[in-house]
Amino acid sequence: xxxxxxxxxxxxxxxxxxxxxxxxxxxxxxxxxxxxxxxxxxxxxxxxxxxxxxxxxxxxxxxxxxxxxxxxxxxxxxxxxxxxxxxxxxxxxxxxxxxxxxxxxxxxxxxxxxxxxxxxxxxxxxxxxxxxxxxxxxxxxxxxxxxxxxxxxxxxxxxxxxxxxxxxxxxxxxxxxxxxxxxxxxxxxxxxxxxxxxxxxxxxxxxxxxxxxxxxxxxxxxxxxxxxxxxxxxxxxxxxxxxxxxxxxxxxxxxxxxxxxxxxxxxxxxxxxxxxxxxxxxxxxxxxxxxxxxxxxxxxxxxxxxxxxxxxxxxxxxxxxxxxxxxxxxxxxxxxxx
DNA sequence: ATAGCAAA
DNA sequence: TTTGCTATG
Numbered sequence: 001x002x003x004x005x006x007x008x009x010x011x012x013x014x015x016x017x018x019x020x021x022x023x024x025x026x027x028x029x030x031x032x033x034x035x036x037x038x039x040x041x042x043x044x045x046x047x048x049x050x051x052x053x054x055x056x057x058x059x060x061x062x063x064x065x066x067x068x069x070x071x072x073x074x075x076x077x078x079x080x081x082x083x084x085x086x087x088x089x090x091x092x093x094x095x096x097x098x099x100x101x102x103x104x105x106x107x108x109x110x111x112x113x114x115x116x117x118x119x120x121x122x123x124x125x126x127x128x129x130x131x132x133x134x135x136x137x138x139x140x141x142x143x144x145x146x147x148x149x150x151x152x153x154x155x156x157x158x159x160x161x162x163x164x165x166x167x168x169x170x171x172x173x174x175x176x177x178x179x180x181x182x183x184x185x186x187x188x189x190x191x192x193x194x195x196x197x198x199x200x201x202x203x204x205x206x207x208x209x210x211x212x213x214x215x216x217x218x219x220x221x222x223x224x225x226x227x228x229x230x231x232x233x234x235x236x237x238x239x240x241x242x243x244x245x246x247x248x249x250x251x252x253x254x255x256x257x258x259x260x261x262x263x264x265x266x267x268x269x270x271x272x273x274x275x276x277x278x279x280x281x282x283x284x285x286x287x288x289x290x291x292x293x294x295x296x297x298x299x300x301x302x303x304x305x306x307x308x309x310x311x312x313x314x315x316x317x318x319x320x321x322x323x324x325x326x327x328x329x330x331x332x333x334x335x336x337x338x
Numbered sequence: 339a340t341a342g343c344a345a346a
Numbered sequence: 347t348t349t350g351c352t353a354t355g
Contacts, residue, residue: 039339039340039355041353041355042352046355047353047355053355055354055355058355059354060340062340063339063340063341064339189339305355310355311355312341312354315342318341
């Protein structure tokens with residue numbers, strides 16, 4: 001299972017406002033997973049419309065994307081394609097965890113143990129085709145581009161920063177840095193106060209910015225070495241070496257120069273090592289995307305959110321008007337919104 | 339997660 | 347204005 005390399009990364013606290021005028025490639029699955037997992041009622045059930053269909057993702061996407069547009073942030077949502085074969089162990093393990101959590105969720109809900117119900121409901125969160133489809137529709141009405149990655153969304157998003165088509169990747173995972181993303185932002189949210197799980201405590205959460213070059217320069221390594229470190233620690237594609245964390249991995253890679261030499265020195269092996277390195281260093285990505293942002297289609301959004309999904313007309317219209325208002329100061333061309 | 343409201 | 351809390355669909 002993958003562990004993370006955050007202890008050796010350089011983190012900068014920023015504000016949502018600091019991202020104004022930036023182009024952001026948003027890891028769509030990562031973001032949707034968060035919305036579906038967190039946007040719930042007190043008893044652990046998701047937000048639903050009158051037909052009983054989940055709407056948590058639409059709420060999250062609509063309000064967060066609107067906030068970005070108000071700040072002149074230009075988002076593009078990047079969706080996952082086919083995962084690499086080597087990811088299937090991780091995918092299977094996650095599936096088992098989800099299924100076990102779902103059983104516990106049902107039991108907790110029956111016992112009216114809502115604290116545990118929420119916990120297990122969040123752990124059993126799953127994205128389905130309908131959630132993805134509805135998100136793409138809403139984004140289209142909002143005038144936001146979607147990109148469909150051939151394989152991992154994070155590698156596609158990273159590729160787009162390397163090409164200079166976007167400035168930053170937005171995700172909770174650190175993997176995009178391994179894929180070469182020039183910048184990564186975590187905790188991309190507007191609200192500052194966040195409730196701690198299972199506690200009554202509130203805590204400040206601000207966006208965190210990671211700049212790849214700063215990380216590489218600090219440790220005097222190149223990206224290949226960073227990938228080697230991650231593989232030693234463990235990724236979505238390999239288990240990692242027991243008792244080697246990011247700090248020890250960094251030391252070993254600097255001492256021996258490459259993962260192959262480290263493995264020889266400690267007498268260990270990693271299966272499919274070349275294939276794993278290739279996933280990070282030569283990912284399957286596409287140049288077939290077009291990034292254009294259009295003015296939100298107010299009528300279609302109201303029809304979709306309010307008529308089809310029972311959103312409050314008052315709130316939706318207010319939000320859309322606020323986007324328009326923030327735009328009137330700025331110059332814009334006829335067709336394109338930005 | 340975010341909006342919106344009430345109390346401090 | 348800031349903070350704490352509930353409702354949202």
